[in-house]
Amino acid sequence: MTTVRDIAAEAGVSAMTVSNVINGRTDKVSVATAERVRSIMARTGYVPNGPATALSTSRSNIVALIHAASGRRSQPSPHDSIFLDEVERRVTGTGRFLMIRSADDVAQTSAELRSWRVDGAIVLGAFASEADEVQAQLGLPLVFVDNYSTSSRISRVGLDDFQGGLLAARELIGAGHRRLALVAPGVDRPGVIHQRYLGFRAAVAEASLDRNSLELIDCEPFFDPSWELGSALARRQDRPTGLFATADIIAIGLLKGMAEAGVQVPTAASIVGFDDLPEARYVTPSLTTIRQDIPAKAQAAVDALLTLIEGNERPAEVRLPVTLCRRGSVAPAPPD
Amino acid sequence: MTTVRDIAAEAGVSAMTVSNVINGRTDKVSVATAERVRSIMARTGYVPNGPATALSTSRSNIVALIHAASGRRSQPSPHDSIFLDEVERRVTGTGRFLMIRSADDVAQTSAELRSWRVDGAIVLGAFASEADEVQAQLGLPLVFVDNYSTSSRISRVGLDDFQGGLLAARELIGAGHRRLALVAPGVDRPGVIHQRYLGFRAAVAEASLDRNSLELIDCEPFFDPSWELGSALARRQDRPTGLFATADIIAIGLLKGMAEAGVQVPTAASIVGFDDLPEARYVTPSLTTIRQDIPAKAQAAVDALLTLIEGNERPAEVRLPVTLCRRGSVAPAPPD
Known part of the structure; x- marks a missing residue:
C-alpha cells in the first residue's frame, strides 16, 4: 500500500508537505507542488488514513444521522427511510461518510458519536425538550428535523405543519363533513402533530363550526393499531365521517380497517392523510393527503449542517411548504 | 474534557495502562487496576478518542453497510429499509457504529471505507460478478447478502429463493391457473430473481404443463412501471390469469393497475408476491405472498460479519427458509 512517505519521495518534498496537501492546508504549499503531489496520489491509488487525518485536522468527514425514538417504533417508518436515503445520497455527494444511529437516549448517543469526532449530526424524531438538552450538552454542529424547540440556539428544518392541518380540515369541511375527527399520536405534546392539530382547529373555527364537531382520537402511527381503530369506528353509529x-x-390502516368492517371509503367516510408516501397510491381508493417533499427536507437538513460545520453563521430556520394532493379518499359527506 | 492522563493520575497508574484498559488489552493489566480505571472513566464521563483508538488498535469499531445499485433505483425499497434498520439495531447493540454508503461502484466505495479502517462490511444488492471483484481486491471481512456468487471465498447470507418460486407456482397451479406469468426484472442474470424463476419453472414441469403456459414479463421493481404493466395486461384478451x-x-403495482383498468383481483386474475412487506397488507385485496424474514436475514448477516472480524473460521453460508403466506389475491382460475 502506498504511504505518505512514498509519495513524498517521488515528489521530492517532505512528508509534512504531502500531509498539508492531503489535509487541505494548501496555503503552506505552492500550487505546482500541490498539483504534483495530487497527481502522484491519484496515479498510485493512495487512500488517506481516515483516523490519522481526523486526529491531525480534527475533521473526520463523518456526519451522523441520529434517529431518536427507536424504542417507540416496531418497524422503520417509510418517511424516515426516504429521509435517510436522501441524506445518505447528499452526504456521499459531498465526499463525506454517513454514520447512522438509532437512539433511545439522544444525549448519550451524541456523546458517543462525538468520540468519533463526527463533524456534525442531523437529529430526527427528537422531542423539543430533548433538542434543548442535547444542544446544551454538546459543542457539535447539530440540525434538528421536524422539531418545535423554541430555543434560539437550535437549528431547525421542518414543514409548515399548521398549514397542513388547515388544508386537511378545509378539504373535509368543503365536502360537507360536520362530524370531524383528528386521528393522531399525542396531540398535546409540543411538536409537529400539535401544530397540525392547531391548523385543523383553526379551520374548524374559521367555518364557524361547533367545537364539538371535532373529535380527537389517539392512535400510534403504525398499521396495526390504526387498522383496529378503523374496525372499531366502523361499528359506531355516531362515527365521524370526515x-x-x-x-x-x-390513514391507510383506518381505510383498510373500516372497509373490511363494511364502511367503504369514500362513500361512507372520507379520509385525508399526511406525508404523501409512495404507499398512498398503493391503497384502494388512493389516498387524498397533505404532501410534503421529504427529499427536499433531507437536502435542506444537509445544507444547514454543512453551513454550521463550515463555521458560517447559523443558517436560518427552514420551513418547507405542504400542499393538498387530491386522490380518491374524500367525497361529499353521506346524508345524516 | 477528561483525558487519559487525568485518569492515569487519579488511578495512580501510567497512561499506557489506561490505554491498555480502553483498548481491551487487559491481559497486561491486573483485574483490580482495570476495575479502578473503568470506574474512574465511568464517573468522569470519559469518552475514548475514536480515531486515536483506531490508529493504536487498528480496530475502528465501525462496520459498514454498502448498498449497491443506488443508481438503479429512484426511491428506497421497503425491503432494503427494513434490512438496514435491523442491521443498525444489531450493530449498535454490540457497541459498534454503522456507516452506510450507497454505491454505484462497489469496489471504489469499499476502498474508501477501508481508508476509515472499517472492521468489515455487509454488501447488499451487488451482482455475483461484483462480489467476486470486491472480495478479490480487498482484505476486509465482507458478507454478501442475497448474492449467488459461486466463489468459495465469498461469505453469503440469503434465502431459499428457488423454494419461493416453487411455492408460488404450486399455489397458482393448484388454484387451476394454466396461463401463468412470471413478472420480474432480468431473470437471466445470476441472482435471486433467476433462482425464483428456476423454482417456478420446476413447478410448471412438475405439473406436466406445457412450457408455453409460462410467460416471462420483464418489469423493474418499482410501483410505476408495474402499475403501467397491470393496465396494459388488463387490455389483453389472452392475458395470463396466474x-x-x-x-x-x-405485485402491488400489477394489482392496482389491473383493478383500475377493470380487471379485479382475485376474481379475474390471481397474483402472488414475494417478500411479505408490511405493504402487502395495505392493498385491497391483501396480497398472497412468499414470506421472508428480513430481520432474521439482517441478524444472520451481522453475526456472520462479526465471526469474520473476530478472525474465527469463515462462517457457513446461511440460506433462510421462505413460506407461503395466504391472503386475498389468489382465487380459482376464471373459466376460459
Missing part, C-alpha cells in the same frame, strides 16, 4: 390522520400510515 | 411477481412492490 377524518384527518396526521400520518399516511394511520 | 401471476407471480418476484417482489411485493411489483
